[in-house]
Amino acid sequence: MADAKPPPTPSEPPAAATSPTPKPNVSPSSSAAGYKVPERNPAFRMLGLPSLPRKLPSRNWIIFFTLTGALSAAIIYDKREKKRATARWARAVAPLASEPVPNPSQLPRKLTIILSAPPGEGVRVAQDHFLEYVKPVLAASGLDWDFVQGRAQGDVRAAVAERIRRRRRLDEKPDELLEPTEEAIREEVRRRNQIPEYTGEAGDIVIGRNTWKEYIRGLHEGWLGPLDLPPHLQPPPPPPPPSSENEDKKKEDEEKEKEKEKEKEKKPERPPQPLPHNTTDEYPDSPLPRAIPGRFAPSSPVQFPHILGFLNTPTRLARFLNRRALADDIGRQVASACFAANREWREEAEAEAAASNDHRPARREQELALEWEEKNWIKSVWKAEADDEDDDEEHKKAGKLPMEKVWTNPMVLDPRIASRMRRFEMRPEDEQRARAIVVPEEEVEGWIKGNLRSLYRWGAEAWDGKPKGPNVGNIDDVVV
C-alpha cells in the first residue's frame, strides 16, 4: 500500500534539495533503504538491562569456545565426581574410627599395603596412586597400616616369602636365633609391657597386577618352599686367604681392597634380592608345614591402571576423563578391607569355562583378578624372555642363576594354598548404606568456589550473634 510507506520517503527529496553536496562519510545504516535502529526488548527496558548482542562472535571463535568449554566441563565434572566418590567411601568407613577403645594400650587393627613399581616406571607412580585413591579412605577408618614396597621384579615376592618364613621359623625351629629386625625389637618391648595385640583379622591390600602376581608367588614360596635356601642356590664360600709368599702382591691386593671399601662407604650398596627358595614345578610335591593356618589373612587386589607410550595418549586421555569410576572402584575395595567382611575365592563360572576353546579346567578367581592390566605393560617386559639366552650364559659365568620372571610367567596356584586364601568383600547392607551417603558441596568443590564460600562465611559471621568465648551472660546487667 502506498500509504504504508514510511514518512522518510517524501522527506528524502527535500533533504537532498537542502544539502546539495552529500557528505562522504554518511553512515551506511541511514543510506541503506529502510533500515531502522532496532528497538530494545520492552521487557529488558523495564528491568533496566541492556539488550542482547545482535552480533555473534565469528565461526572460528564459536568453534574455539565450544571445544574449550566442552573439555573444561568434562575435566571439572570428572574431578568433582572423583572427589565425591572418594569422600563417599571415606564417610562410609568413618564410623569405624569413632568406636571407643576400652584399653588405652590396645593396639589397633593393622593392614599391610603392598606396592610395587609398575613395569617401566618407578615406585613413585605407585605411591602417588596410593596417596590419591587408597589413603583417604584408610585414613578415615582409624586403622593402622604399614608398607611392603618393591622396586625391581621379584622384590615383593622375596619380602612376602621372607615374612612367612619368619613366622614358620618361630614354630618349626624355636631354638634358632633370628636376626634382629626393627619389628622384632618393637615386638619385644610390647611383650615386656604386656601390651595386648590385635586379635582379629589383619589383611593385605595389593596394588597392581604385577604386585598381585608376585604376592601369590611369594605366598606359595613361603608356605611350600623350604625354610633355608636349597644347596644348589647357596652362594659359593669365599676364597681362602692368599699365601704369604708374594708380599708385594698382597700389598697391592690390600690397597685395592681399601679403595673398594672407600667406594662402598660413599654408596651403601643395597643387599641383593633373595633368591626364590623353590620353583613353581615343585609345588605339588611340597608338603604343607604343620603351622599353616586353615585360613590366611584376607587380601584385596586394587587396580592400578598404568600405560606408557606416545600412541597411547588417547587411551590415557579417556582414562583421565573417567577417573571417577576408578576412584569408586578402589574406594569400594579399600572400604571392604576396612570392614573386614571376607569370603573365599571362587572359581570361574562354569559357563565361561565351557565357552573357552581350550577346554581347560575352570580358572580360579585369583588368576583372573586384574588380568586386563597385563595388556598395559610395556613390550620390553615380554621381550625380555627372548634375551634370556644371552643373559643365561653371563649369569652362569658370574655364578648366579637366571632371574625368575614372575610377571610374564603364568600364575601357578597350588589348590591347598589357593583354597586357604580369602578375599575382602563388603556385606550388601554396608554397600547400600554407602551408596546412600550424600556428600556435601564443600568436599566436592574446587578452590575457587571454596575461597568464595570462605569469603561469604567471613562476612556472614558478623551477623551471627553467637558469643565469642565463654558464656558470661549479659554484662550490661551486672551491677558493680
Add this chain to the structure above:
Amino acid sequence: LNKQEETLLQQRLQKRQMKEFLTIYSNLVDSCFSSCVDDFTSKTLASRESGCISRCIQKQMAAQQRVGERFQELNAEMTAKMQSQ
C-alpha cells in the same frame, strides 16, 4: 659421694619430681577447664561439666600412656640402630 651428699641429691631429685608432677597437674587442669567449662552464668559446676572433666582427665591419662608406650618402642629401635652402626 658420702652420705650427706647422697641425701642432698635425693632431696633435690624429689623436689624436681614434685615440680614436674605439679606442672603436669596444672596443665591438665588448664586444658580440661578450657575445654569443658564455658558457661559462667552460674558459679557451680553443672553435671555435664563435671562429667566432661572426669572424661577429659581419663582421656589425657590414656593418651599419655599410649604415647609413652610408642615412644618407648621407638627409643628401643633407635638405640638398637645406634648400637649396630
